[in-house]
Amino acid sequence: FVIEDTQRCAFITASFHFYRFCLCSSFSKTKQILLSSGSEKMLPHLHAPQNLQGLSSAGQLSLVLWPHQCEVIRDRIEHIDWTPARPEPLYTPTGLEMKPSYQPASEGTVIYLTEEANKYSGFVYSRVRGLCPSKQILHQNEDNTLIFEARFESGNLQKVVKVNEFEYQLTLRTDLYTSKYTQWYYFQVSNTQAGMPYRFTIINFTKPNSLYKRGMRPLLYSEADAKKRNVGWQRTGNEIKYYRNNVGQGGQQYFSLTWTFQFPHNRDTCYFAHCYPYTYSNLQEYLVAISKDPVKSKFCKIHILCHSLARNIVYVLTITNPHEGDKDTKRKAVILTARVHPGETNSSWIMKGFLDYILGNSGNAQVLRDNFVFKVVPMLNPDGVIVGNQRCSLAGQDLNRKYKSNLKEFYPSIWYTRNMIKRVMEERDILLYCDLHGHNRKKNVFVYGCERKQQAKAPNLHPRVFPLLLSKICPDKFSFPDCRFRVQKSKEGTGRVVMWKMGISNSYTLEASVCGSKLGQRRSTHFNTKDLESVGHHFCDALLDYCVPNMKYYLCLKEHEEMVKQQAKVNSEGLNSDVLDRDSR
Incomplete structure (x- = not known):
């Protein structure tokens, strides 16, 4: 069959990558997928072997496989199971919340930047872990700059710019092989100072409406609190504001979420998340x-x-x-x-x-x-x-x-x-x-x-x-x-x-x-x-x-029947009203 030039290039490139990774014994062989964005157009692909191990009778875990371009740190992230003694209240806006504007990287300091996985056109192959040899620490021992990390399971932080001593601007990675879908966030912060007024602003949300406009607060997890007090995920944040910002890309308007907070401990390792994480490993x-x-x-x-x-x-x-x-x-x-x-x-x-x-x-x-x-x-x-x-x-x-x-x-x-x-x-x-x-x-x-x-x-x-x-x-x-x-x-x-x-x-x-x-x-x-x-x-x-069926069931049936009768009555009255209006005309 005839392959278009773009398809031929994609097929040759993909074949090269597949051949190269097959030579590497540490990689798990897998299927090669090239899919045009926003369509179901099929492009050439290579079939995969079917011999990967599942959950054995002995109860052993299968390996977690990542797209080849994803870097993964060695640390295994775990959180304790904990519930607050009382329900946590929503945030009540004061009307005085700030709306920080977008700051170009040239006006701040880029302190975290992952490899741009989305520069690839599509998923090519997977491997067990794209391990990083060591963390990149961009500060001196006496520096109080926060250290960010998200190269772990379910993390998705792309870039962090330090705007000033206690203010940071964050960019989330979009869903892999797309240029959109930013809502979930989950990342790690260390080298913290207790009691200082930090501000985080995530700048590339794509939805105009959000529950952050209605009192939702971000989640914070402190490893020191978990170890010393057996306390897990807690709602945090003040001066919370979700708003349209002055940034956009490819005709897409971006929205920001900003909040202020204080870390509970010095030199702690903390996590922030949109909702309670639950990973594939969990x-x-x-x-x-x-x-x-x-x-x-x-x-x-x-x-x-x-x-x-x-x-x-x-x-x-x-x-x-x-x-x-x-x-x-x-x-x-x-x-x-x-x-x-x-x-x-x-x-x-x-x-x-x-x-x-x-x-x-x-x-x-x-x-x-x-x-x-x-x-x-x-x-x-x-x-x-x-x-x-x-x-x-x-x-x-x-x-x-x-x-x-x-x-x-x-x-x-x-x-x-x-x-x-x-x-x-x-x-x-x-x-x-x-x-x-x-x-x-x-x-x-x-x-x-x-x-x-x-x-x-x-x-x-x-x-x-x-x-x-x-x-x-x-x-x-x-x-x-x-x-x-x-x-x-x-x-x-x-x-x-x-x-x-x-x-x-x-x-x-x-x-x-x-x-x-x-x-x-x-x-x-x-x-x-x-x-x-x-x-x-x-x-x-x-x-x-x-x-x-019990009494509760029959009461619900009766209530449902009443609702149906009421709806039928409303529909009938509406129909009669339409007839009268038509007759009057």
Whole structure:
């Protein structure tokens, strides 16, 4: 066949890189992917070997693979699990917050600059770790300049400019192989001075609206606090302002987030993050613990669903109690997925809460495992999580718009998930599908569902019943009025819509705010990790009430019927009003 010049150059260049890396024994062989940005145009690629190791019966971790151009420090970053004694309040603006303007590097000092990974046209190959021989320290021992680092799992800092003694301007790396998607941030700071008024300003956000405009505060983690006081992630910051700045690139307008704060200790190592980090390694450690547990491993089977573009494993869990004879085929299936968008880390905490509950030894967990077969894909986009992307995979694409695509080699986790669900549908009925997400513009927890104008007459098949039930169980966090059930054309490639069109009536996207709640006693407070895990617990409670009807279930059905009647009345009055207006004309 004929290859265009650009394609020929890409193929020759890629072949050279592939040959070169094959000569290096420290690299893991993997598939070569070249994908035109913003399209599904296929370019030549090389197929990969299929012999990479997964999670063994002994519970050993598989290696974490990175794109070859990503530098990775040797240090393993770990954080303790901790919850504040009281919910942390949102920030209340004073109206006096400053809006620092963009400062060119020539007017400051560049103190951190990673290799520009996005100068490459696309993902070429992966390796175990792009290890840095040592950290670059750009200061003398007596200098108080902060030391920044983000070359670790899920970090994504690109550049830091020191504006003055206690003020720093930060630029985030965009999603790999794209020029956009900046929202998630996670980076390390050391060489700190306690009690001094620092200001950080991130200058290249791309969204005009943000929960930082509505009281959200950044997260701070102090290693000294963790070691001395057993205190983990805390909300921090004053003079918080999110605003349009005087910077742009390629017609794209940028927005800044600025905040002031004080470090708690001298010579500390601290971390800042948009939301509570949950890495691919965190997931693997969780799965290893399950595989080593003599009880949980009997009813939770961990399998390899597929490999990502970088050859990282996408896991699928099958959870159900052992069965006898034909009883298994009568059990309905429940499908849960998460982290298709890497920066929405709160979805992993909800997934953890769900798994903790369903793998527990409570009577309710036993009932659920007796009645259902759970298929769980806890991390759909491990590559994006590893490199610190906000939204995309290494194909530079939003995977939650690719569920209709047949490009298995470009979007493997999506293709294999859809195919797995098709196989499950051939074996048993699927009661519910839910894809867990995080929301960056709204507060509370809510769902997006799907319904037709002429919905099924049987009320228990109506997609509004389950979220209504969840809102009764979780009233301080879950908001039924925030739920939406329209099927928009722009969402037709999402998991929720595609699974609904495949025949799953209860097909949802569950959204949890990265900020917090505006409901009940939790009004104007941030969510912490235990709050997010509790949403996973309550999801199981709602599922139990849904499958084993009780008084709460019947009250929800009655309330739903009243809502339908009320809506029909409003629609009828609107129709009559239109007729009268037409007659009067």
